[in-house]
Amino acid sequence: MHVVAGLGAWLTASVNGRRSTIDDVAKAAGVARVTVSRVLNNERGVRPETRERVRDAVAALRFSVNLQARALASGVDRTILLIHAHGREGEPNSHYHSGHELGPMRACSAIGYELVTRSINPMREDRGHLIAAIVQRLRPAGIVLPPPFSDDLDLLTTMKGTGIRVSTVSAGKRGRGVVSSAGIDERAGGAALGGYLASLGHRDIAFIKGPNDHLAASLRYEGFVEALKAAGLGREPWTASGDFNFKSGVEAAESLLAQGKSFTALACANDDMAAGAMFALHRARKTIPGDISVTGFDDSPMSEIVWPPLTTVRQPIKDIAERAVRMLLDPPHEGEYAPFEALPHELVIRESTAAPGRTDD
Numbered sequence: 230m231h232v233v234a235g236l237g238a239w240l241t242a243s244v245n246g247r248r249s250t251i252d253d254v255a256k257a258a259g260v261a262r263v264t265v266s267r268v269l270n271n272e273r274g275v276r277p278e279t280r281e282r283v284r285d286a287v288a289a290l291r292f293s294v295n296l297q298a299r300a301l302a303s304g305v306d307r308t309i310l311l312i313h314a315h316g317r318e319g320e321p322n323s324h325y326h327s328g329h330e331l332g333p334m335r336a337c338s339a340i341g342y343e344l345v346t347r348s349i350n351p352m353r354e355d356r357g358h359l360i361a362a363i364v365q366r367l368r369p370a371g372i373v374l375p376p377p378f379s380d381d382l383d384l385l386t387t388m389k390g391t392g393i394r395v396s397t398v399s400a401g402k403r404g405r406g407v408v409s410s411a412g413i414d415e416r417a418g419g420a421a422l423g424g425y426l427a428s429l430g431h432r433d434i435a436f437i438k439g440p441n442d443h444l445a446a447s448l449r450y451e452g453f454v455e456a457l458k459a460a461g462l463g464r465e466p467w468t469a470s471g472d473f474n475f476k477s478g479v480e481a482a483e484s485l486l487a488q489g490k491s492f493t494a495l496a497c498a499n500d501d502m503a504a505g506a507m508f509a510l511h512r513a514r515k516t517i518p519g520d521i522s523v524t525g526f527d528d529s530p531m532s533e534i535v536w537p538p539l540t541t542v543r544q545p546i547k548d549i550a551e552r553a554v555r556m557l558l559d560p561p562h563e564g565e566y567a568p569f570e571a572l573p574h575e576l577v578i579r580e581s582t583a584a585p586g587r588t589d590d
Contacts, residue, residue: 235426241504249290251390253464257286283535295401300357308551309333309343310556311370312360312378316350320334324529325473325499325546329375329398332550340558341552345369351377351442354538356462357384363478373398373550377442386524396553401444405569413574415445416452418542420523421576422496423456425540429584431494431522434464437506439498446473446498453496467492471502486513493585500525518583528577537580544574 251269255262260279260459267275268283275283307572313326323465330346337344349359364372371394378384379397385407388395397404399412415524426434436453439446454465467490471477473566478497482505485492495510497503504523507517515521517537530544556570 233546251392253290254283254286257290258282262390263584270391271577283311308367308369309337309344309371309557310363310367310371311344311346312316312363312371312375313346313348314351314375314377324527324531326502328375328546329507329550332547332552333373333554335547336551336554340555342370342554344554349378357381357387359386360388362387370394371396371554373553373557374548377400377440379410380442380444384406394557396556397446397549399555400450400569404444406476409553409556409568409570411447411549411556411570411572413544414571415448416455418526418544418574418576419449419452419454420447420456420543421452421574422540423453423527424460425576425578426494426496426522426524426582427457427460427462428524429494429582431486431585432462433492434462434466434496435485435490435492436495437478437485437495437497437502438466438468438470438562439471439502443473449498466496469505471498471505473499473501475501475505478502479509480505482506482509483513494582495521500527500529500534500539500541503541503581504535507539508537517581517585522582522585524582531576532554532579540579540582541577542574543577545572 246485249377251262251265258265258279260283264279265283268280271289299532311330313329315439333344336342347363353359372388373396373524374385375398379400380403382403385395385397385404389408397406397408397543398408402412409501414582436450438450438559441447445477457466467488469484471481478501481502482495485495485531486509495506497506507523510521511519523539525539525541526544527546528541532539532541551562552570553573556568
């Protein structure tokens, strides 16, 4: 993960108005940081003598209780901040982004909160400082971070250390252990696609991956490959990479064809890239699924209107993002690690896949 140098001290000074941090309090009191958080939020499960030590340390260090955490506990502040990742080449995935926004809006409406959204380029070196500045200005009750911010361990740890409630959408394996996260079992979703293609008899397979910093998409590929190996396929798929948009799917598929790779199935890490790949295959006069079967991931509205309709994995993006907001208001009380909640996914079989060489008249 990228390192945001000096962010912890800067954010603590900016938000709390003090140089002392929650880690300083924990060290002075001889307790874990999570224990300090419990005391500051008046939570149960802390022995009276421990609670008193923490309060003494807070007073000695002149530590000012974080306004965001206190507002969340008291219900005074009613704002949830959602940070969108934006700035890569090409247009963002509209279905994915709208799902990330509609789900939290639904949750905020139900509990009387206001959703505020901001967009930040995840490739910027100063992205952590930009987020910190937004937090200082808006003072939200909590923050929701989708990929790739959900896998920025330095950012997650810093935000958590200042007492700000943070939850993530579709975090990778490491990010899930830092703050609360909601998603699907990405590895199982990828395995469902790989197992299905293998069951149809495909042996020569290609895969268009997502961006390297999207760890959940990496899990999809890992599960896909594991399913192929379990089915007795010894060779991993030929691969190309895209950026989750239509254009990158076109370019990735064209790259695989230009390399002379012979494959009867092409799996894609999301539906937008699958639609782009199908465009490239049609232009190359390949029939789908007669020459090449194609699969996607997400079950976006596009998957039903492309031709032929796309076999994909349905993930409930709006529900996942809604659950991430609700997890802000129901933080873990036990242990150092936050929970990961996996919502159900479903393999959706449509006309873009068939046995190798089969054509349906």
